[in-house]
Amino acid sequence: MKLKPILKAENGFEFLQSEIVEKNLCDGCGICAEVCERIKIVEGLPELVEPCLLYLGASECGKRGLCVDNCPQWEERRGFELLKAKIIDEGLCTGCGACAAFCERIELVDGVPTSVKDCIMKLDAIQCGEYGLCYDHCSARLPPIAELETRIFGSVREDELLGVYRRIFSARSTDPEILKHSQDGGIVSSILSYGLENEIFEGVIVTRGTAGDRWKPEPVVVVTPEEIASAAGTIYSVSPSIMGLGEVIKTTELKKIAVVGTPCQIKATRNIQEHLFRKAEDIDITTIGVFCMENFEYSCLTNFIENELLAGSGQKFKDVTKTDITRGRFHAYTEKGDFDVDIKDLDKCIKSSCRVCTDFASEFADLSVGSVGSPDGWSTVVIRSEKGEQVMNGIIEAGKIEEGDVKIDMVKKIAKMKKEHAAKAAEANEGGE
Ligand SMILES: Cc1cc2nc3c(=O)[nH]c(=O)nc-3n(C[C@H](O)[C@H](O)[C@H](O)COP(=O)(O)OP(=O)(O)OC[C@H]3O[C@@H](n4cnc5c(N)ncnc54)[C@H](O)[C@@H]3O)c2cc1C
Numbered sequence: 001m002k003l004k005p006i007l008k009a010e011n012g013f014e015f016l017q018s019e020i021v022e023k024n025l026c027d028g029c030g031i032c033a034e035v036c037e038r039i040k041i042v043e044g045l046p047e048l049v050e051p052c053l054l055y056l057g058a059s060e061c062g063k064r065g066l067c068v069d070n071c072p073q074w075e076e077r078r079g080f081e082l083l084k085a086k087i088i089d090e091g092l093c094t095g096c097g098a099c100a101a102f103c104e105r106i107e108l109v110d111g112v113p114t115s116v117k118d119c120i121m122k123l124d125a126i127q128c129g130e131y132g133l134c135y136d137h138c139s140a141r142l143p144p145i146a147e148l149e150t151r152i153f154g155s156v157r158e159d160e161l162l163g164v165y166r167r168i169f170s171a172r173s174t175d176p177e178i179l180k181h182s183q184d185g186g187i188v189s190s191i192l193s194y195g196l197e198n199e200i201f202e203g204v205i206v207t208r209g210t211a212g213d214r215w216k217p218e219p220v221v222v223v224t225p226e227e228i229a230s231a232a233g234t235i236y237s238v239s240p241s242i243m244g245l246g247e248v249i250k251t252t253e254l255k256k257i258a259v260v261g262t263p264c265q266i267k268a269t270r271n272i273q274e275h276l277f278r279k280a281e282d283i284d285i286t287t288i289g290v291f292c293m294e295n296f297e298y299s300c301l302t303n304f305i306e307n308e309l310l311a312g313s314g315q316k317f318k319d320v321t322k323t324d325i326t327r328g329r330f331h332a333y334t335e336k337g338d339f340d341v342d343i344k345d346l347d348k349c350i351k352s353s354c355r356v357c358t359d360f361a362s363e364f365a366d367l368s369v370g371s372v373g374s375p376d377g378w379s380t381v382v383i384r385s386e387k388g389e390q391v392m393n394g395i396i397e398a399g400k401i402e403e404g405d406v407k408i409d410m411v412k413k414i415a416k417m418k419k420e421h422a423a424k425a426a427e428a429n430e431g432g433e
């Protein structure tokens with residue numbers, strides 16, 4: 001599938017050109033040329049005869065441009081149509097579930113957002129805004145980074161690779177029960193348990209395997225430390241985690257909520273906070289992001305593990321007790337031992353959106369946690385916001401974790417690598433490769 005960076009040409013005639021004309025949607029109706037004398041219809045298509053200034057005589061042209069706003073083709077492409085054209089069909093959908101979380105007109109069918117009822121740009125009593133709430137929530141969209149950082153952290157980044165942060169350190173849970181189930185140092189589970197026990201959170205959105213398949217991820221809302229333990233460990237497949245946020249808001253009275261997710265899921269949560277919850281002061285969300293280099297399509301990964309990695313071993317995917325990616329290799333652990341493979345062999349299973357994703361260290365979370373930069377069995381913790389710092393200070397004071405040395409350069413190296421890969425992938429897609 002062809003990938004493109006979204007909304008490259010944001011405004012005016014450039015936008016009309018890239019989104020309508022180049023996509024063969026223009027039928028030459030000439031309305032754009034009627035509303036602006038800088039445009040002429042030449043051989044059935046609009047052409048600019050004078051520079052577009054987003055300024056028309058005495059009036060401003062608005063954010064998008066009068067030509068765009070009046071284009072009947074563009075008019076039709078708002079709400080779900082817009083989401084489909086710009087995100088889903090372009091291979092940029094991360095499968096986060098944020099579009100479907102609050103709109104019953106969208107469902108995820110095999111992980112793909114699908115319109116199941118006509119989009120009416122209206123969500124219960126709420127108008128869906130200029131482009132549609134589904135589009136505004138989408139994890140593949142972000143406001144300008146400095147704007148977002150100022151809103152959530154009160155400052156902008158000094159470190160291009162890691163984003164805004166107050167402190168980075170290595171840590172491990174002091175609770176042997178948590179360590180038994182967790183992926184690395186059990187820091188995510190420690191944060192969640194501490195938060196619930198101390199009423200900082202009333203509910204937590206985590207990802208865990210379904211009842212019938214331990215490796216098929218689904219979001220769940222949990223309220224006890226026991227339930228948190230049941231969701232510990234990493235599932236390397238895309239989870240529509242933000243559906244869990246929708247569920248908790250729509251079906252419960254819980255207001256203090258923690259969301260655990262990959263960097264894309266954290267971005268969607270930030271979008272929702274801005275667009276849907278901006279005026280809902282009683283809803284208090286804490287975001288815990290995990291580091292993420294890439295994620296995999298569930299059916300492709302399952303097939304690979306069952307039919308290639310475990311082939312001839314007598315072991316099935318259901319026998320796998322843990323999966324992990326370390327030092328460039330994917331590992332599947334079973335009672336019969338560790339089966340591993342070069343991570344490059346899993347390239348075909350990487351979700352297309354991950355190839356252009358630039359965020360490794362969950363740059364917009366309150367707290368980010370990963371394994372890179374720490375010894376085996378430990379986690380790297382990034383404290384970013386004041387809220388994250390308060391929670392983490394409480395955990396440290398309560399003796400719930402122990403601290404160790406972190407290799408920040410290692411985290412930066414991987415973050416840089418991810419940004420470079422994404423830039424190359426975007427360039428290749430632009431060039432039509
Ligand atoms: C898809 C994916 C890719 C990752 N890639 C890297 C990487 O390249 N480098 C790196 O250093 N770290 C990576 N991580 C993070 C790492 O695997 C651990 O999650 C992290 O170190 C926290 O460990 P812990 O022991 O503190 O977490 P635990 O206490 O074990 O808790 C893990 C939490 O992760 C959540 N979770 C599990 N699977 C998913 C999922 N598919 N989507 C969303 N949430 C999930 C669970 O809800 C659970 O709460 C990745 C995580 C995921 C989910």
Ligand code: SF4
Pocket residue numbers: 078079080102103104105106118119120121122123128131132133134135
């Ligand atoms: S969220 Fe709004 S714009 Fe999007 S599909 Fe639903 S009704 Fe349409």
Ligand code: SF4
Pocket residue numbers: 083087088092093094095096097098099100113134137138139140268
């Ligand atoms: S990235 Fe998330 S919000 Fe955007 S289309 Fe995909 S599932 Fe919907």
Ligand code: SF4
Pocket residue numbers: 094262263264265292293294295351353354355357358359
């Ligand atoms: S690589 Fe990016 S898009 Fe893919 S799962 Fe990780 S954060 Fe999401």
